[in-house]
Amino acid sequence: MSRARLVSRLAPWIAAPALLGLLLPLQRAWMPGQGSIGWALDLFAHWQPLYALAWLLACALGALRDRRWLLALPLLALPWFTASPVAPHADGPPELVIAVANVNIRQRDPMALLDWLDRQPAHIVVLTELSPDYAEALARQGYGGFPHRALHPLASPPGLGILSDRPLHDVRVVADRLGALRMEIGLDIEGRRVRFVAAHPKPPMATRKYRARDDLLRELAASAQQTPMIVAGDLNATPWSSALLGTDLRSLRRATGWTPTYPNEGKGLFSIGIDHVLVSSGFAQTGAERGPDIGSDHLPVRAGLRWRGE
Structure with missing residues (x-):
């Protein structure tokens, strides 16, 4: 037996788990569940780019023996179809640019972040894992020129902050039952008061944390x-x-x-995209991009928005 045909026998063994992984988001959408099984399935659902890569490898190996395997290649597109909905696209320049940066609780120097914001300006910057030392360093740098801010630094990961070029109204910090924080403010955009929420739920590494994260997003979606x-x-x-x-x-x-943002190692091969900007139906997006290394274990993201009306 030739070596190629021998290697091709691996195709079904790679394809089966890859296909199960690619189909997991459908299960998460239809039957999310809040128990231990749902929590475990949710952890496996994150790795769609890796499942797509494994499916490509399976099809390539299978085609060495039977070219009909190539008919299965379109399943590589499943991650695009099973991902959560994307805001509609709008042409033209953004009216509002939002940047999100997990600055890492152990990081002390904000210069890489401020350099990026100088090159790629934003109207509002959300900072997670904001420590007192990092906040003090920001103050020494004049907060990067942002005239408005709401900072809640802590010597632990729940610390949050918002830098803004426009006034922030009705600022409040809310803790969930596990101690994770969200910061809620009011913003005036195109003559309309918008509820802006900076959030950092705990990593879902236990069932109760997974449930608290999902409950938070469902609560916010209901308000939206x-x-x-x-x-x-x-x-x-x-x-x-x-x-x-x-x-x-x-x-x-x-x-x-859904480009990877965490962890900031390995050029994203084993990373996942967990830093986001979400918007209600009145907004359209003009484009999004991932930022550079800012000394954190996360890469920042920024998104341009336009108000299009309800």
């Missing part, structure tokens, strides 16, 4: 049906997670893509 809303931060959820999928979550759509 009634009032214009922007949600931004390290949401600890990929576009294929139950936290962003489901009919009850469609009132908040992604303005960012």
Whole structure:
């Protein structure tokens, strides 16, 4: 038996788990569940780019023996179709640019972040894992020229901050039952008061944390049906997670893509996209991009928005 035909026998063994992984987001959307099984399935659902790569490898190996394997190549597109809904696209320059940066609780120097914002300006910047040392360093740098800010630094990962070039109204910090924080403010955009939420739910590394994250996103999505809303931060959820999928979550759509943002190692091969900007139906997105290394274990993201009306 030739070596190629021998290697091709691996194709079904690679294809089976890859296909199961590619189909997981459909299960997360239809039957999310909140128990231990749902939590475990949700963790496996995050890795859609790797499942697509494994499916490509399986098809290539299978084609060495039977070219009909190539008919299965279109399934590589499943991650695009199963990801959470994206905000509609609008032409023209953005009216509002949102940047999100998890600055890492151990980081002390904001210069890389400020250099990026100098090259790629934003109107509003959400900072997660904001420590007192980092906040003090920002103050010494004049907060990067942002005239308005709401900072809640902590010596632990729940610290949050918002830098803005426009006034922030009715600022409040809300803790969930596990101690994770979200910061809520009011913004005036195109003559309309918009609810802006900077959020950082705990990583879903236990069932109760997974449930708290999903409950937060569902609560915000329900509110977004009634009032214009922007949600931004390290949401600890990929576009294929139950936290962003489901009919009850469609009132908040992604303005960012699904390129990897965490961890910032290995050129994204084993990374996932968990830093997002979500918007309610009144907004369209003009484009999104991932930022450079800012000394954190996350890469920042930025998204351009336009108000298009309800």
